[in-house]
Amino acid sequence: MKTFISKSIAGVAMATALLSFSAKSPLSSPAGGEGFEILLNGKVVLQSFGKALNSAKTLQLSEASPNDKLTIRYHHCGKAGKNRIVTIKDGQDNLVKTWRFKDAQTAVGDMSCNVRDIISLKKGSNRVFKLYYSSSELPAGRMLVSVVFDKTDLAVRK
Numbered sequence: 001m002k003t004f005i006s007k008s009i010a011g012v013a014m015a016t017a018l019l020s021f022s023a024k025s026p027l028s029s030p031a032g033g034e035g036f037e038i039l040l041n042g043k044v045v046l047q048s049f050g051k052a053l054n055s056a057k058t059l060q061l062s063e064a065s066p067n068d069k070l071t072i073r074y075h076h077c078g079k080a081g082k083n084r085i086v087t088i089k090d091g092q093d094n095l096v097k098t099w100r101f102k103d104a105q106t107a108v109g110d111m112s113c114n115v116r117d118i119i120s121l122k123k124g125s126n127r128v129f130k131l132y133y134s135s136s137e138l139p140a141g142r143m144l145v146s147v148v149f150d151k152t153d154l155a156v157r158k
Helices: 002-021 050-054 115-119 153-157
Strands: 034-040 043-049 058-060 069-076 084-089 095-101 110-114 128-134 142-148
Touching: 034 050, 034 142, 043 050, 069 115, 069 128, 084 110, 095 110, 110 115
Parallel strands: 058 142
Antiparallel strands: 034 043, 034 069, 069 110, 084 095, 084 128, 128 142
16 A cells, blocks of 8 residues: 555656656746737836737827837747838838847847837828838737827727
């Protein structure tokens, strides 16, 4: 009987040790995950991960100054992004602006521009823009947010 109990305890200890190294273990946090963060002057103003990536998001820049810095951080499940591209399209899905960024050296690399670069695109009836991200890891790309410049533009987006 003692041998059975000793073997059972040893088995449970081994299983616990193995589970603690597994990324899907309830005893550990998940290793990586897909998602993005948008920062304004270093402060996170919007983030989306997992299933929330498929829902529409709006970034309002009415309070932003032209000198403010907008930064995007895209997370590729713990991998460094390669051939990273951020594009802006207008309300009719016409390509308006493209930024290309160097390959990330770490799992999450910053991609930044000045708010003035986006504001300068606002001409005529172009009041709402869509911000997209693509890379070697995400070649089809993903729409991150609709960018609006003031509260009245929120109605235009719908």
